[in-house]
Amino acid sequence: MKRCAFLSMDSLAEFESYDHLLHKPLKKMGWTAEEVSWRNTNINWNQFDAVIIRSPWDYQNDPKDFLNVLENIESSTATLENSLELVKWNIDKTYLQDLQQQGIEIVPSLWYQQFEPSLLPTFFSELQSDEIVIKPTVSAAADNTFRIKHTEHSEYVQLLTNTFNDRPFLVQPFMDNIIEEGEFSVFFFGDSYSHTVLKTPKPNDFRVQEEHGGKLTPVEPEKKLLATAQKTRNNISPLPLYTRADYVRTDQNTFALMELELIEPSLYFNMDPESPKRFARVFDEWLKP
Template sequence: MRIALVTTRELPVPDADEDLLLPHLPEATLVAWEDPDVDWAGFDAAFIRSTWNYQDHRDDFLAWARAVELTTALHNRHATLAWNTDKRYLADLAAAGVPTVPTAFVAPGERAGDDALAGHVVVKPSVGAGSNGARLLRDDPAGAAAHVAALHARGLTAMIQPYLHEVDEHGESALIFVGGALSHTARKAAILSRDMSWATGLYADEKIAPAAATPAERDVAARVLEAAARLGHDDLAYARVDLLPTPDGPVLLELELAEPSLFLGLDPEAPARAAAAFRARAARG
């Protein structure tokens, strides 16, 4: 059996997850999605992993995924990638009853409402990863509007969310699911409220520690994945559910189904679990 772990040529070094996964998955090879010389039909399965430049080449990336899916089993599927690589999917999940960070989406040619720009807000593109293009504006409606305009000038839809201050004390929780089961949980320190660094140039560096998911976090994560399944995005090889704390309980910040870091280094057993799940999924085709 041959398995492709899909990365990008723009990543200067292998991702930490890949370094941990490969020893447990000797049938796997790191392959760049944009490498024109790859024979994707030669693989039994391809797992999207560190394709972190997709936001700058989304149309090409999705066209590539559609083509690969014709010749080999792609995880996660093209339809899920198309849905999940634009954060407007959050509106679908909110409509399905998932507690979600309130989000206003403002497409090019549209104007953000004054209420959306007031207070402490996060403005970022709806297509983006690794905090690229994200800014925290504190009581600066003009600055927020200017950042919306800057995103529009790049042809991007802007999204505006209130900054939930509880994250500064409690952090963000990331529940990692592999093969349909909760593998482990990470706690991420607030990132936008401090100076960011960019070691790879593709994503902002994060401070991450192992954590135990609370019953409330498990419940919300289950609701998120159930809602995604009802929308046609089920049978997932992996998922990461990112939650923020609020006085009323956790709310969804992002559901990562395309190329999330799985933070395998936080749990000694996580790499072997992920490898076994990927191997079983590849064997299914």
Template sequence: MVLCAYVTFEDPHGVDDERDPVLSAWREAGIEGRVERWDDPAADWSAYDAVVVRSVWDYSLRRAEFLEWARGVESVTRLLNPGSVLESNTDKTYLRDLGVPVVPTHWSSRDLPHWPEYVVKPAISAGARDTTRTTDRDEARALAAAIEAGGRTPMVQPYLDMVEAEGETSLLYFNGRLSHAVRRVPMLAPGASEQDNARAERRTPAPDQVDLAEKVLAAVPQPLLYARIDLVRLPGGEPAVIEVELTEPYLYLRWEPQAPASFARALRELL
């Protein structure tokens, strides 16, 4: 029996509702899964055939510690996704180097473009933490400057009305294969909340969305157990990357009945 760690965070409220379906699918695939908290000093990572990063949803508050943990794990066993992927993916400045269309982003508080509405957030964050939507250019500049003053890199983007009409499309891949796609509730839409992150509806991605997502994946040299590519359409209709989730994405497993089994099969293949 293969032994793998399912890595999470201290989760007193049980917000990770994908853990049990994943562990069940692993068992059916001949993988014994044990739940481990990434920052548990008593965990023996060398006992595992692989350590699978999943709901480490507090990493952005302790990124340096998290990356040190990842390097330590990788020195004694297989880490999925790999540590080099986690390091680059946890800082959204990776968007500058993707080489594909991305949502327009200004990386400074200076010389802000003139947009009708702004979204301001730090390059290292999770969910909508420290993210503000505003129509006031001076406020956007001040928010970005405050992020810089804290030693972080700001991201200033135009708010796209298309997000509310078309939605954000997330494509889920396991070991490079498309499993399913969903339309996600926009986090900054009026009335949205943090809990809406898990609200979505099944969607068949358009060919141009699949082409763009697979260009992104093709540029990653390391094997990826899981990947979520989040796309939006720009005002001209062309798809663009809003985020590449390779660290701790919610996988929307319940929107595709075969997704947990596909995830387990991908893990077996990589082992």
């Protein structure tokens, strides 16, 4: 049997993870899989044939250490997926600028290296929005993400100063359709489409993650959404083993990219019973010489 490690974190007790659904289909393909914390310094990565980055959902607290671990894996005999090249590109949300330059519609965004209190009122006017979202360019699980109304912005000055004093961030208009309709996640394994999930926040919230009370619903994507997702995927090089692209519907009835998740996205195997089998087939073919 070939050995595969799912790169995880010390404890997933506070998170929802569905990677265990891969164990059975992978075993049928001749693979054994085990969860390994990226913080475990005693791991010999050469003992694995492959390492799949799956649920290291605390990496944003120590991104340099995380990348060092990935570099160690990359230099071992194990195959790292997604690749270190993709991770380095995707770990900072400035990748959205690259995709925008390639013709991909993204949620309108402003980019800053450091927060200055005098900037805050200008965000609303520049984005022509009464409500904005501010988040770090390196983040995960909605950490340090703030939704701010224009009428309340003065209350956030100190908090934003403390959070982004020496940390790059981006500002986007709050997209009402996140609440009114939800956020679409479209999944590809290799170059094959797999499934789509609609994520909706709980009442009086805007975060769609399950850990924050969000709801998941499997959906058939509209042709326009699927075409948009395929266009996004076609602009990624090298081709990822797994791709999750998150979209929100705009007022013009297009789909704007919110996030392109190539590092540690939940792939919501629980939402499509065939998706673990699809992943296992693609993965096994991917690792063949």
